[in-house]
Amino acid sequence: MADLVTLRPVAEEDLSWLAGLTNGPAASGVHEWHGWSDPQRRRRRWAETGLLGEDGGTVMVMLGADRVGQVSWRKVITGPAAFGWALGIGLAAEFRGRGYGSEAQRQIVHYLFAHTQVNRIEATTEITNVAEQRALEKAGFTREGVLRGTAFRQGRWHDQIIYSVLRDEVTLEDAGPA
Numbered sequence: 001m002a003d004l005v006t007l008r009p010v011a012e013e014d015l016s017w018l019a020g021l022t023n024g025p026a027a028s029g030v031h032e033w034h035g036w037s038d039p040q041r042r043r044r045r046w047a048e049t050g051l052l053g054e055d056g057g058t059v060m061v062m063l064g065a066d067r068v069g070q071v072s073w074r075k076v077i078t079g080p081a082a083f084g085w086a087l088g089i090g091l092a093a094e095f096r097g098r099g100y101g102s103e104a105q106r107q108i109v110h111y112l113f114a115h116t117q118v119n120r121i122e123a124t125t126e127i128t129n130v131a132e133q134r135a136l137e138k139a140g141f142t143r144e145g146v147l148r149g150t151a152f153r154q155g156r157w158h159d160q161i162i163y164s165v166l167r168d169e170v171t172l173e174d175a176g177p178a
């Protein structure tokens with residue numbers, strides 16, 4: 001079933017559904033509930049870039065015509081002449097635990113290595129977010145270590161695990177003649 005998940009750009013009709021993904025701990029997932037935020041912010045960014053800007057982006061995760069969630073990436077400066085991407089993901093509660101998170105992250109890694117020149121894609125997740133750690137491993141990421149005290153949530157600081165995947169660890173499908 002997981003291979004039926006597809007990615008596509010965010011359409012205007014998706015924006016209110018995406019807002020609903022982050023409006024409370026049940027919708028966000030307990031590890032991703034960081035309080036309410038400006039509901040117009042994403043809409044403004046969508047109007048400017050379609051959420052496909054130079055410094056990052058967001059795309060929908062779909063199962064046929066059903067909205068499953070979103071995956072996003074943002075620029076991380078790694079040196080004077082280098083940057084990589086950091087991934088984020090959130091699935092609607094009813095679609096979690098079915099392999100879609102692993103597959104969506106595998107697909108966005110392939111997309112980003114195919115269409116941008118970065119060498120490294122990283123992802124961090126809280127030390128107790130076992131589902132995301134396992135999903136990242138299944139998507140080809142390598143666990144690098146613990147980032148102590150980096151996530152603030154529910155009134156205290158939490159440790160995170162950082163993962164990465166490098167360009168030469170991924171075999172891109174040949175899209176046909178150049």
Ligand SMILES: CC(C)(COP(=O)(O)OP(=O)(O)OC[C@H]1O[C@@H](n2cnc3c(N)ncnc32)[C@H](O)[C@@H]1OP(=O)(O)O)[C@@H](O)C(=O)NCCC(=O)NCCS
Pocket residue numbers: 028029030031032069088089090091092095096097098099100101102103124125126129130131132134135138
């Ligand atoms: C984290 C998330 C993206 C993972 O995607 P998912 O589709 O639910 O995960 P998958 O079904 O691909 O499962 C990946 C692995 O984690 C395991 N897993 C899933 N849910 C789990 C849970 N609650 N506890 C422990 N393991 C779990 C699965 O069994 C699977 O491992 P396996 O194949 O070895 O059995 C998704 O659950 C989600 O959106 N959660 C809320 C938001 C969030 O936490 N985002 C990540 C922020 S860093």
